[in-house]
Amino acid sequence: DADVTQTPRNRITKTGKRIMLECSQTKGHDRMYWYRQDPGLGLRLIYYSFDVKDINKGEISDGYSVSRQAQAKFSLSLESAIPNQTALYFCATRGPGNSPLHFGNGTRLTVT
């Protein structure tokens, strides 16, 4: 089983709809992250969380919100999806200190 699991793997939705992307991890890490990947732009950080009571904005948080339901679960919501939010979304976790990031396999989101 994957250490970082994202659901759904693919989602097509319409403009204006609310959508939630979910992430769960079995690594026992406190730190969790949401990234967005667009062709030619690399990965950009949306939100990150150091524990259940700690949520921080990344570089592109506008239009997104997150919820850290438990140490193992971190969900990303688009309150009112728009077409330029069409992208590949990755969840990641990290241990303490200089530990590396562990990524899920991504959710491909298309907003029509």
Place this chain on the structure above:
Amino acid sequence: DAKTTQPNSMESNEEEPVHLPCNHSTISGTDYIHWYRQLPSQGPEYVIHGLTSNVNNRMASLAIAEDRKSSTLILHRATLRDAAVYYCILRAQGGSEKLVFGKGTKLTVNP
């Protein structure tokens, strides 16, 4: 975090060594050099990281220049499964969480 520069693409033949370069001329003394790779249709995968000394693990080796302004990821014997985009990233110990994943180097491995 300081910026890194990598070639857009590189090509190699199967079973030959591959040297992937990364320039980071503005690196600071506390910046660690991290390498990740992203295989098609997958999330990025950690490869290796180091601070000053060369590092080896089961996946690759990391050679760091003496002045730390550049580094090279070495795949000792490329396989078709090594075809991926390779990212070189700097992160300071205890530094910002906003890691900059640039465009990376797309490695093609020819059979």
